[in-house]
Amino acid sequence: MRKQFLEAGRVVGTHGVKGELRVEPWCDSAAFLAKIHTLYWDRGSEELQVVSSRVHKSLLLLKLEGVDTVEEADALRGRILYLNRADVKLPKDRYFVQDMLGLTVLDADTGRRYGLLTEVMPTGANDVYQVTGDDKVNYLVPAIPDVIVDVDIDGGIMKIRPMRGIFDDAD
Known part of the structure; x- marks a missing residue:
């Protein structure tokens, strides 16, 4: 809420x-x-x-x-x-960080659950989202258009298309 x-x-x-x-x-x-x-x-x-x-x-x-x-x-x-x-009008596709924390992060193509969004870190070029998996391991996801597919604050879901190597071992 x-x-x-x-x-x-x-x-x-x-x-x-x-x-x-x-x-x-x-x-x-x-x-x-x-x-x-x-x-x-x-x-x-x-x-x-x-x-x-x-x-x-x-x-x-x-x-x-x-x-x-x-x-x-x-x-x-x-x-x-x-x-x-x-009192604040945010531009399209901009969100309050406090609304994003706790979103369930899912794979946009397979529906696989990666975990919860637990932190937003500004880095200058783009933000980086920390996703904490059910195994308590933290993963870092770049907040770029190629990765972040959809953010549904009201539904509590963020859909991503992760870069290779974030959640699996890259060859």
Whole structure:
């Protein structure tokens, strides 16, 4: 089941003396998170209005309504920020990582079950998916169009056409 509120990042510190927060983004980038105007604490239980945000190196500098001093900001260190999936429009064939984790990975041609998608690792050129088999062995699958055939988040299935040598011994 899709979660309405998704983890977006963690407050890792303060910036300046006027209550600005340093946030480590847990999404594609700080620039992606900077586009969000409403964030939440505690899986959506408390709405937060973003006054301003900007990218600083790999972090997001964030000013929230009602947080006006460095002391108030420092008290938020370690807190997790959430975003509402309704506030984000993803391009076609793009998915929230949190929705992908736990998908059953099947062979697109034979239906063979390879295991569950347990991790998504960004590598720069393309992501790499970690698939954990029933035998608890981890396999690395490149997230490229030649390999990933279909992703059905609602059905809980990812169909792949694996490259030779990923799940079997190549000659």
